[in-house]
Amino acid sequence: MYNSVMDHEATPRRRVRDPEAHRTAILEAARAAFAERGYARATIRDIARRAGITHGLVMRHFGSKEQLFIAAMPGPKDLEELMPGPASTLPERIARAFIERMDRADGNDPFIALIRSAASDEPTVAGLYSAMRERSAAAYRTVVTGPDAEERIDLLASQLIGITFSRYVIGSGPLADMDSERLIEFLSASLRAVLQGPEP
C-alpha cells in the first residue's frame, strides 16, 4: 500500500561477493549515468541497475548520492592535463593540448562525464566553469602580459568552453564532425586574436 512500485525482483538475485569489483563497477556506472542524465536526474537505482547490483549496495559503498558523485568525478589533476602550463608558441600549444585530450577521451572519461553532468545541474556548472577559468588563469598568467591580461585569459577560457559544448556536449553538427587538425588550426587563429587583442 505504501509503495506501489516493485522494488524487488521476482526470483531472488544470485549473490556475488566481490566488493572491489562492485565498487569500480558503481563508479563506472555513476559516470555514465551522471553524464547521460545529469546529477539531479540520475538516480541511485539506475546506477545500481547499470552496475548489476542493488541500490542498497550503492549506499553501503558510498554513503550518499553526493559522496558517490564526488568519488566518481575528476580532481584538479585532470584540468592540469587539459590546460598544461606556459609554452612559447601559445595559441597552437593551447589549442592542441585541449582538442587532442578531449578528442581522445572515451565515454567513460571522468572529465567528459563531469562536463555532461554540468549541463544538468546548476551548482556543478558553476563549479566547472570557475575551475576552467581558474586553471586558465593559473596556466597562462605568466605568459599573457599587458594591462588587460586577465580579460584576455578569460576570453581564452570562454572560447574553450564554447568549443567544449558544441563539440563534446552536443556532439553533432559541423564542429563535432570537424577534423581535429583543422579545428586546432582554427582555434589557434582565434586564440591568437584574443591574446593579441584587437588591432586595426
Add this chain to the structure above:
Amino acid sequence: MYNSVMDHEATPRRRVRDPEAHRTAILEAARAAFAERGYARATIRDIARRAGITHGLVMRHFGSKEQLFIAAMPGPKDLEELMPGPASTLPERIARAFIERMDRADGNDPFIALIRSAASDEPTVAGLYSAMRERSAAAYRTVVTGPDAEERIDLLASQLIGITFSRYVIGSGPLADMDSERLIEFLSASLRAVLQGPEP
C-alpha cells in the same frame, strides 16, 4: 496518512479573482524559477508560491509543467534579435548585436531565463544550442562563403556560446566585469579570425 506534507495553509487564503494578472505573474515566476533551479528542479508549487497563488491554479492556466515552460520561454523571434541577418562588416555587427542585446537584458528577460534553465536540464541545453547554431547558420550562410562555411559558422556560434556562459550565466570574473565596448572589440577580432580562417 497518505500525504505527510502540509499542502494547505492554516487560515484559508483570501481569493483574488484576476486571471490575466495571475497568468502574467505565473509566467514571470516561472522564468525566475526555471532560471534559478533549471527545468527539472523547478517545481510548480514553488512557482505558484512566487506568484502568490496556489499550484492548482498554475495547472489550470497552463495544463502542465512542460506547457508552462514552453509558454514562458522565448521563441525564434528572440534569437533573430540576438543574431540579426547578413551585414556587410560582419564581425563588428555580429559582436555588437549580440553583446548589446545581452547586456541590456534584465533578470526577467526570457532569453536569459532560457540560458540559465539550459544550464540545469539536458533536453533544454540541447535545444538551446541547436537553436543558436541553426540561427547562426540561417543568418550568416549567405555572407560566409567558401568550402568550409558551415564549420566557420559553427565556430562562430561556439564563441557566442562560450561568451554567454562566462559573462551571463556565471556572471562574475573579468569577462563579466568587462566593458561592453572593449568586449565587442575583442569578440570582433576573434570572430574575424574564425571567419577568415587560419592564415599563416
Add this chain to the structure above:
DNA sequence: GTTACTAATGACCAACCGTTCATTACCTTT
C-alpha cells in the same frame, strides 16, 4: 562441520513531485 564476519539484498519509509478534481467563493447578469 561449525562459527564468525560482513557483503549483499530488498522491504520499507518519509518526503516530494506533477496532476486531478470536488468544493468554494467571487463576479456578472438578471
Add this chain to the structure above:
DNA sequence: AAAGGTAATGAACGGTTGGTCATTAGTAAC
C-alpha cells in the same frame, strides 16, 4: 436578491526519489 459561470482553492493520488535497516547468504578460519 437570486442564479450561473468560472477563477481559485486545497485535499487527495499515484509515482519516484534518497536513504535505512533487518535479514540473508557467501566465505574464510577454526
